[in-house]
Amino acid sequence: VPGTLDVEGMEIMPNDKKWYGKCVSAQCFERMCNLRYLYVQHVNFRGTFSCFPTDLKWVFLDNCHFDSPPSDSDFNLEKVVILNLHKTNMAQILINQLRVA
Template identity: 60%
Template sequence: VPRAIDAEGIRILRKDDRFNENDYVSAEWFENMPNLRYLQAENVNFQGTFPCFPTDLKWLQLERCHFDSPPADFNLENLVILDLYKTNMAPILIKQLSLRLK
């Protein structure tokens, strides 16, 4: 499990030396975070579907993250800032967001 820094509405996930390449973050991580507004993840693997992804998220920063499948159920309607530097699903997430804005 990646090292996590927590505060009310803020979650930062980063791999550290103890984090194995095969470790991942699943949707269950986000079930008890309804107040999450800022999520930063670096070098984190995400697995599964994300129907319980925080709907009031304002800032999503995913740097060099990997998704095992397209997260089609991300709710990005309230997102203000999106940073997907070297994230494998960036084109899909951007398309998903732009379709909702039209």
């Protein structure tokens, strides 16, 4: 698909001071349709998750917060095998989605 990024894995770590506590738009992942692995610590997300990658397999969100937690339909977890939501304010929403699946 033209204009997409071939990134399959991404890590945003707290030792990378430029990201610590920063606010990131969920839409910045929109063109990463090949993203399978996402490891993020201490980042705040804003925006809607309707364009978030749907083929994620491994999701680690530690101390990440969301200005408006995604709804069940916004954040697709169908293909996720490993999920870690340590100290994340959207954990209950995603757990409920997994129960339905």
